[in-house]
Amino acid sequence: MSIRLGKIGYLNVLPIYHPLEQKLIDNDFEIVSGPPAALNRLMDNDELALSAASSIEYARHPEKYYLIPNLSIGSCGPVQSVLLLSRYPVEELGGKTILVSSQSHTSAALLKVLLSEHWRVDVEFRTGDATSMLESGKRPAAILAIGDEALNLRRHPDYPIRIDMGEAWRNLTGLPFIFGVWIVQRNKAESLGPVMLDACAKLIQAKVWGVQNMPKMCALAAASSILNPKEMCSYFGGLVYDLGPEEQKGLHLFYENLHKTGMIPAVPELKFVPGCGE
Numbered sequence: 458m459s460i461r462l463g464k465i466g467y468l469n470v471l472p473i474y475h476p477l478e479q480k481l482i483d484n485d486f487e488i489v490s491g492p493p494a495a496l497n498r499l500m501d502n503d504e505l506a507l508s509a510a511s512s513i514e515y516a517r518h519p520e521k522y523y524l525i526p527n528l529s530i531g532s533c534g535p536v537q538s539v540l541l542l543s544r545y546p547v548e549e550l551g552g553k554t555i556l557v558s559s560q561s562h563t564s565a566a567l568l569k570v571l572l573s574e575h576w577r578v579d580v581e582f583r584t585g586d587a588t589s590m591l592e593s594g595k596r597p598a599a600i601l602a603i604g605d606e607a608l609n610l611r612r613h614p615d616y617p618i619r620i621d622m623g624e625a626w627r628n629l630t631g632l633p634f635i636f637g638v639w640i641v642q643r644n645k646a647e648s649l650g651p652v653m654l655d656a657c658a659k660l661i662q663a664k665v666w667g668v669q670n671m672p673k674m675c676a677l678a679a680a681s682s683i684l685n686p687k688e689m690c691s692y693f694g695g696l697v698y699d700l701g702p703e704e705q706k707g708l709h710l711f712y713e714n715l716h717k718t719g720m721i722p723a724v725p726e727l728k729f730v731p732g733c734g735e
Contacts, residue, residue, distance in 0.1 A: 458485060458649075458652050459485050459486070459487045460485065460486055460487065460506045460507065460649075460652070460653070460656050461486075461487045461489055461504070461505045461506050462477075462486040462487065462488050462489065462505070462506070462507055462508060462656070462660075463488075463489050463490075463491070463496040463499060463500065463505045463507070463508025463509055463510070464488050464489065464490045464491075464496075464508075464509060465490075465491075465492070465493055465496060465509045465530075465637065466490045466491055466492055467538070467604040467605055468538075468604075468605055468608075468678045468681075468682060468689075468692075469530055469538060469604070469692075469693075469696060470509055470530065470637075471667070471674055471677065471678050472664070472666075472667025472668060472670075472671065472674045472693070472698070473509075473528075473660065473663045473664050473667050473698065474488065474663070475667065475674065475677065476662075476663045476666040476667060476670075477659065477660075477663050481666060482659055482662050482663050482666060483659075484656075484659045486656070486659070489505060489508075492560035492604075493509075493510065493511045493514075493560060493562065493563070493637065494511070494559060494560050494562055495560075496508045496509065496510055497510055497511055497514040497562060500514065500522070500640060500642070501514070501518060501521075503642060503644075505642075506641065506642055506645040506649070506653070506656070507525070507639060507640065507641040507642065507645070507653070507656060507657075507660075508639065508640060509530070509637050509638075509639055510637060510638060510639070510640045511562045511563040511636070511637060512529075512563050512635050512636060512637060512638050512708060512711065513562045513563045513566050513715065513720075513721070514562065514563075514640065515638055515640050515725065516712050516715060516721045516724075516725050517721060519725035519726065519728065520643075521642065521643055522640040522641060522642065522643060522728075523640065523641045523643055523646055523728055523729055523730040523731075524638055524639070524640060524641075524700070524727060524728065524729050524730070525638075525639040525640070525641060525657050525660060525661070525729070525730055525733060526657075526661075526700065526729045526730070526733055526734040527661065527699050527700050527701060527734060528638070528639045528660060528661060528664055528698065528699070528700055529635045529636075529637060529638050529639070529697065529698060529699065529700040529704055529708075530635070530636050530637035530638075530696065530697075530698065531623075531633050531634055531635040531636055531637075531696070531697045531698075531704055531707070532623030532624075532627070532633060532634055532636070532695055532696055532697060533623075533627065533633040533695075533697050533703075534623060534624055534627050534695055535621045535623055535624040535695050536621060536622065536623030536624070536634070536636070536695055536696065537607070537608065537611070537621065537623075537691075537692050537695055538603060538604055538605070538607045538608055538692065539564045539567075539601075539602075539603050539604075539607060539621070539622040539623060539636065540601075540602050540603075540607045540610075540611055540619055540620065540621055540622065541555075541568060541599060541600075541601055541618075541619070541620040541622060541625075542599060542600045542601075542602055542610060542611070542613060542616035542618070542619055543598065543599035543600075543616060543618035543619075543620070544596065544598055544599065544615065544616060544617070544618070545598060545599070545618065546618060547576055547578060547618070547620060548576065548578065550572075550578050550580050550598060550599055551578050551579055551580065552579065552580070552581075553580055553581070553598035553599065554580065554581040554582070554583050554597055554598055554599075555568070555580050555581070555582055555583070555597070555598065555599040555600070555601060556583050556584075556585050556587055556590065556597040556599070556600045556601070557582050557583065557584055557585075557600075557601045558584070558585075558586070558587065558601060558602070558603050558606070559584045559585075560603060560604065563636050563637065564601060564603045564622060564636065565582070565601060566715060566720055567622055567626065567634065567636075567711070568601050568622065569582075569718065569720070570711070570714045570715065570718055570720075571622070571625055571626070571629070573718050574714060574717070574718065575629050580599075583597070587600045587602055587606060587610065588606055588609075588610070591610075591613070591615075596615055599616075599618075600616065601622075605682065608682065608683070608684060608692065609683055622634070623636075623695070626707075626711075630707065630710060632703060632706050632707035632710060633697055633703055633704045633707040634707055634711065635700070635704055635707055635708040635711070638700065638708075639660060641653060641657070641730050646730055646731070653730070654730070654732050654733055657730050657733040657734070658733065658734075661733075661734065664698050667698070668698060671690070671693055671694075672690065674693060675687075675689040675690040675693055676689075678693070705727055708727070709724070709727070712724045712725060
């Protein structure tokens with residue numbers, strides 16, 4: 458039975474999806490690729506059975522989803538692909554406008570948490586495409602760049618201030634930051650039973666395969682990026698794909714901050730797919 462699986466269209470999920478797409482791990486997934494915000498909508502509309510998703514999506518609808526255990530996309534320090542690029546020091550951004558991509562909800566929420574709770578700076582936000590705007594000659598005061606775009610823009614000469622959002626969170630909290638999780642529709646988990654448990658197991662197997670074959674993943678990712686294999690390995694080396702005790706602490710603290718700043722109505726409990734990983 459084919460199960461529709463959402464895939465974030467960024468290089469950071471390559472180690473998990475490559476073994477699935479190449480059938481290195483036998484599976485019957487129908488993989489649907491898109492930016493995080495699009496996958497969030499598909500999950501919210503019950504159009505995917507399970508998917509990689511922004512961690513904030515789980516917090517917005519915890520009654521609808523289960524988490525897949527020990528699987529995430531996060532960082533335990535510099536993440537390199539979520540960057541605040543600024544023409545000014547962050548303490549001088551008050552009253553200025555930050556251009557934010559519409560593709561990721563979690564990164565924008567993290568920026569708002571840091572600005573409000575830690576840096577104490579009030580700014581305006583504008584949604585748009587950073588690459589297109591820069592190519593047109595416009596230079597916003599600051600840009601929140603994510604994914605492959607962040608990797609490509611991180612050395613832009615007009616933006617000398619570069620704040621790695623994963624590193625900023627780690628410096629302030631001492632914990633990993635979880636940008637993405639894998640979520641399962643609760644109704645699908647209950648109706649599909651063993652089929653969904655097998656799908657969860659395949660994803661965890663894919664993660665293990667990808668981590669064990671990371672040099673291959675670096676070379677493959679570098680072939681479609683401006684980064685060379687060494688730089689790509691540095692990038693992947695800063696990522697975490699687990700959702701163990703420390704990652705869960707970081708995720709829970711992020712949810713507490715989202716609640717404190719009014720972005721979610723309550724701090725959700727982390728509920729995992731029953732029976733998965735047992």
